[in-house]
Amino acid sequence: MTPSVTDSAGPVTPGIAGWLERIQRANGNEGNYLAAYDLCMKALAAWPDAMVFEHQAILALARAGALNRALQRYRRLDEAGRLTALTDLDLAAEFAGLFGRLLKDCASGSSIEDAKKHRLGSAIAYANAFERLGKYYLAINAASMYLSCGKSGNARHYARLALELAAAQREQDYWSHVTQAEACLILGQFDTAIAMLKAAADDRRSTIAVTGAENLDAVASTRRQLTWVAGLTHAPAGIVDVLPKPRVLNWISRPELLLTRDPFAFAPGQTVIAFGPLMSTADLLIANALLEVGANVHVVLPCEPDSLAARTFLEQPKSVDMLARVLGHERVRVTLVTKEGSPDEPAGALLCQQQARGLALLRGHSLLVDPELCFPGDGTIGFGAIPSDNRDITGVAPPGGARSNGVRKPHAIVFGDVRGFSALNEAEQLTFLEHVIGGFANALQACGGVEYAETAGDGLFIVLSDVMAAIDCCFRLQKVLRPEKTARLGLPAHLGIRLSAHVGPLYRRYDKVIHRHKFVGMEVVRTARIEPVTPVGEIFVTEQFAAALAFTTRDAYVCEYAGMQPMAKNFGECRMYSLRRAGRRFPA
Incomplete structure (x- = not known):
């Protein structure tokens, strides 16, 4: 020590x-x-x-x-x-x-x-x-x-x-x-x-x-x-x-249950870190009550705060004021599922709960404590163990019910490209198309959960059903460009693939030029802006992806923090993680 x-x-x-x-x-x-x-x-x-x-x-x-x-x-x-x-x-x-x-x-x-x-x-x-x-x-x-x-x-x-x-x-x-x-x-x-x-x-x-x-x-x-x-x-x-230890809490959204009194009481000096979605008045009251007793609070929003306020708290001026105070508090950190959308969209609501749970699990792991589930009851708060199968979140209806349009659905998104492709001569490009792009095709065919894939030169854009499918896809794609394989093909040794992955709600729409359905949305653009800053040979994922992975499983894979990274084309910056298999200390 x-x-x-x-x-x-x-x-x-x-x-x-x-x-x-x-x-x-x-x-x-x-x-x-x-x-x-x-x-x-x-x-x-x-x-x-x-x-x-x-x-x-x-x-x-x-x-x-x-x-x-x-x-x-x-x-x-x-x-x-x-x-x-x-x-x-x-x-x-x-x-x-x-x-x-x-x-x-x-x-x-x-x-x-x-x-x-x-x-x-x-x-x-x-x-x-x-x-x-x-x-x-x-x-x-x-x-x-x-x-x-x-x-x-x-x-x-x-x-x-x-x-x-x-x-x-x-x-x-x-x-x-x-x-x-x-x-x-x-x-x-x-x-x-x-x-x-x-x-x-x-x-x-x-x-x-x-x-x-x-x-x-x-x-x-x-x-x-x-x-x-x-x-x-x-x-x-x-x-x-x-020795003392902190408490890490996670709440789930139960919009129909409102707090009628101050529900939290912790031991004097007890450090509390809480994670939860902020989609309803009930969530807002929980976050505010935690702040009042000195907790550090990490809220996950399904969309931009202005959209949340307009759709959820429009007729509640006091709640709008409370929302501004909570989000501006020095002990509050905010994560967005997506900047677009609305709080009553099923895709955003589900991801909101999953990512809040995943972030709680990640923090609990780093602090060597088991996160606790806290949930509103009749005016009070109950505590318990987080279900290992996350059954309390799966199938939870988002606020809004019948107003939900169901247009977007949660998907994992992968972008990739190959360093050195533009320097290939024409003969090498033909070899690349036959064996490298062909190898990518074989890898995708072997993956489950691939819902869309396209190439542009050396570029890859893939949409998958969930994070586990995306992880399997990324590691299969990495194997296609191993140095020993490119050497056998007579391609330059400096060729290397870089991959980025994200998770978010997407639209599925018909493209009249290519005569097929494809996936579109701001989260596609966001993932595309991450890939150019990814080091060659690595898989970079967003914090949303890392949290979704922690929600799903933490046994087989590790997301190592890579810092706040600027995205390409002045698209802002975001927290990035390097994905690897557990037990492998260096990238494949």
Whole structure:
């Protein structure tokens, strides 16, 4: 475990300190690693030499599960000599510890042999950094990683060093207490470990009382690490439960049930993060009530706020005012299913609920807590487990009932093109058409759920029934352009495919030129604007797609955050994720 760095390689100017405060708030108080990374990118645009922002950016990516990008960013700094040039020893220690963490993360999902190599590499990296820089958090991480490699002698050696240094700190705080707890776990001193965890929990409560905010990342990181170490040491079950943890909530839209009184009551200092659709007066009242008790709220709208207000709250001036207050609140984040449409459209309403659920599941996973379902009853709120099959959302009727026109339906959208196609000579283009485009055709034929496909030169536009069909399609298309295949065809080695995917409501209309039905809508245009900014060899998906995937399944695939990306042709920017199979750390 590593405490958060709060200084930079050089003087901390008021501007840098201000950005750091915003980054730390997003990372810790809100547990929003994606926002933290985006803030780091903006800070680096203003202070490109401030290595503290590079450290925070890599750390945010690692916390968000975007290990590929975290490793790439770290290696670029290392290869450029910027890490060896650090004169701030505290920041140098933070970077050294970060490298050990990245190697540790590499072990997750790797083969058994590769995992052993990564864990041992991590242990050595932490140990070398400790011998050079002497920080207790480097020693305790070396201890836990040696323990995971079965090297108990090394583990106990570094655990004793960490315990001694942490206990000797003049001012005991959260990090020194949890370090002592981890060292005691490794040394088999379980009663002392529990005492140290209780002291750490008291530290958290004291911090919340003073600042009014809880560092969610610190607690999530601690619980994840100590749960792992407790398993390695066969410590008593539930030993980590004394540490506090946030609550992640998800509500579903029940427009016929309105709150008649303040329904929420949470424990003092309890951090609550809630996700839900905002399609009706009931949803608005839930969001507002959560804000009144200090929760962070993420609402998913089926359309633009103005359209929502006009269609849902037109005759309710107080609700229109409340909607403006909620959407403008500093603790509210807004996601749109689509800018077009209306709140009573079945496609948008269904996606709205699914994506809110998916976002809750993603956040719960990152904070190591199980999201809870909250639902309105007769003037109050009930809580329970989220059904594993999401049956509470499937088949939920959207508000409006008979007014719904049913024109658009939810679909997954894939765009792709091949880098290097325009440089092919005519003979190579013929080979490309026969074998590459032909290979794409074979791949699509083998996919289920393809409802429309067209090509334009090297470009692909595909509409599919759902996200799982889109994922299967993307990985099949990737295989067509593997280097060994293009080499056998005599095509240039630099050819590579890039794919982008999105999910949204689409119209199906008849095209009189090509004499077939095709799919149209703003979400098609949006996906087309994403594909040009996708790196070759990768599959980039939108946050809406990532949330829909989390709603469907989280077992086989991982969406790694790639940052706020500008779309082509000045179409704005959006949060993008890199899609990969679980267990595969680098793109296929």
